[in-house]
Amino acid sequence: xxxxxxxxxxxxxxxxxxxxxxxxxxxxxxxxxxxxxxxxxxxxxxxxxxxxxxxxxxxxxxxxxxxxxxxxxxxxxxxxxxxxxxxxxxxxxxxxxxxxxxxxxxxxxxxxxxxxxxxxxxxxxxxxxxxxxxxxxxxxxxxxxxxxxxxxxxxxxxxxxxxxxxxxxxxxxxxxxxxxxxxxxxxxx
Numbered sequence: 001x002x003x004x005x006x007x008x009x010x011x012x013x014x015x016x017x018x019x020x021x022x023x024x025x026x027x028x029x030x031x032x033x034x035x036x037x038x039x040x041x042x043x044x045x046x047x048x049x050x051x052x053x054x055x056x057x058x059x060x061x062x063x064x065x066x067x068x069x070x071x072x073x074x075x076x077x078x079x080x081x082x083x084x085x086x087x088x089x090x091x092x093x094x095x096x097x098x099x100x101x102x103x104x105x106x107x108x109x110x111x112x113x114x115x116x117x118x119x120x121x122x123x124x125x126x127x128x129x130x131x132x133x134x135x136x137x138x139x140x141x142x143x144x145x146x147x148x149x150x151x152x153x154x155x156x157x158x159x160x161x162x163x164x165x166x167x168x169x170x171x172x173x174x175x176x177x178x179x180x181x182x183x184x185x186x187x188x189x
Contacts, residue, residue, distance in 0.1 A: 031161035033179050037186030039154040046189045051089050052096035063106035065166045075173050076102055079180040087189050101143045109137040138162035140179050156183030
């Protein structure tokens with residue numbers, strides 16, 4: 001016969017696991033984009049007026065759904081061109097001031113999400129509520145280089161969960177635009 005305390009402990013364990021599972025589901029459903037950029041301090045790109053695309057990427061993406069996918073390529077290029085135009089850069093095919101190049105990769109990731117023990121969702125006495133989340137992490141790297149000096153002036157990057165996006169072109173396009181927009185916030189002008 002279970003006591004009141006045994007029932008309460010079992011209820012807390014089930015509640016903690018449910019909270020952890022809901023947290024994992026919410027994290028994957030509202031995947032955020034982590035983005036940033038790196039460049040030499042003090043670099044200014046406002047002296048440049050034109051750009052073009054550098055040579056194509058020969059590295060594999062790591063996912064056959066995106067390797068040599070012309071639709072993915074056109075979505076990335078359109079998003080980049082839109083953001084560069086918003087910053088006053090015009091695409092030209094002859095003698096550009098800057099060359100732009102991107103690389104994308106997809107890899108399987110595993111994260112362990114632990115419920116917030118400090119808030120009473122779990123405790124050593126009642127067990128923990130770790131949840132293992134398997135997802136596809138997409139990384140997009142964008143380089144802006146000066147062709148004459150053959151030097152990268154700016155590198156932007158973004159990472160996000162692409163699970164489910166690879167089969168949904170509209171959502172993939174939205175995530176690409178968001179990724180490029182967020183990394184380009186750090187573009188020094």
